[in-house]
Amino acid sequence: MQGAVLLGDLIKSRRFDAAQITAALDSLRATAATLEPLNGPAHFTRFRGDGWQLVTARPEMALRFALTLIARLATTKGPQTRLVIGLGEIDDLAGGELGAASGTAFLRSGQALDEMSSRRRLGQLGAPPAVAPWLDGTLHLVEFVAERWSPPQAEAIAMALAPGWATQGDLADRLGITRQAMHARLSGAGYAAIATALEAFESQSWSG
Numbered sequence: 001m002q003g004a005v006l007l008g009d010l011i012k013s014r015r016f017d018a019a020q021i022t023a024a025l026d027s028l029r030a031t032a033a034t035l036e037p038l039n040g041p042a043h044f045t046r047f048r049g050d051g052w053q054l055v056t057a058r059p060e061m062a063l064r065f066a067l068t069l070i071a072r073l074a075t076t077k078g079p080q081t082r083l084v085i086g087l088g089e090i091d092d093l094a095g096g097e098l099g100a101a102s103g104t105a106f107l108r109s110g111q112a113l114d115e116m117s118s119r120r121r122l123g124q125l126g127a128p129p130a131v132a133p134w135l136d137g138t139l140h141l142v143e144f145v146a147e148r149w150s151p152p153q154a155e156a157i158a159m160a161l162a163p164g165w166a167t168q169g170d171l172a173d174r175l176g177i178t179r180q181a182m183h184a185r186l187s188g189a190g191y192a193a194i195a196t197a198l199e200a201f202e203s204q205s206w207s208g
Helices: 018-034 059-074 104-115 132-146 151-161 168-175 179-188 191-202
Strands: 002-010 043-047 051-056 081-089 122-125
Touching: 002 018, 002 059, 002 104, 018 043, 018 051, 018 059, 051 059, 059 081, 059 132, 059 151, 059 191, 081 104, 104 122, 122 132, 132 191, 151 168, 151 179, 151 191, 168 179, 179 191
Parallel strands: 081 122
Antiparallel strands: 002 051, 002 081, 043 051
16 A cells, blocks of 8 residues: 655754653654544554654655654754655555564655755655655755744644644633734744645645
C-alpha cells in the first residue's frame, strides 16, 4: 500500500540530559496518539537513542502530522526535532510492529534524513518528479515559518492542526484565553499560510 514514513531525530540532543530527551520523545508519542482519528493506530516508535519514526497509510496527512509534531515540541525549551517524509510503498505493518515493516517509504525516509543538510529541519523524498521541486520549496517556506513560533503560538498551532476542534472559540476555551488572543496567536504563527500549504498537500493522492 502507499503510505508515508516520518523519520526524525532530536536537534543537538547532546546538550540535553536523558530525562529531557525521554520527555521530548514521550511528547512526540503522545502527540502521535492524538492524531489517531486521522491516521488510525499510531505506528510510532523510538529508535537510535534520540530518533523516532511515525508510519501512516494516509500519505496526504504527512505534512499535517509533521507540523503538529514540530509544534508540540516548540511549546517547550527542551529538545526540538528535525524530520523527513518518505513517500512510497509500505509492504507490511503486521500488528503494528515496525520492525517487520518494509517498503520504499522506509528506505526513502532513511536516505532523506541521512542526506538532509544540518541547516534544514523538514524534508521529503518520494514525491513525483513533476511535484518534488515545488514540494521542496513549500517545505522550506513552512520550515522557515515554524522556526519562528513562540511557545504560545506553537501551542495554538499544535491544537489547531489536530483533529477534534471545530472553531477558534473551542481552542480559546480550552486554553482559557479570549478568542481575540487565540486569533492573534494563530495569525502571528502564520496559520492562514500554513492552512493553504496543507490544503495543497492534502489534495494530492500521493499514489503511483
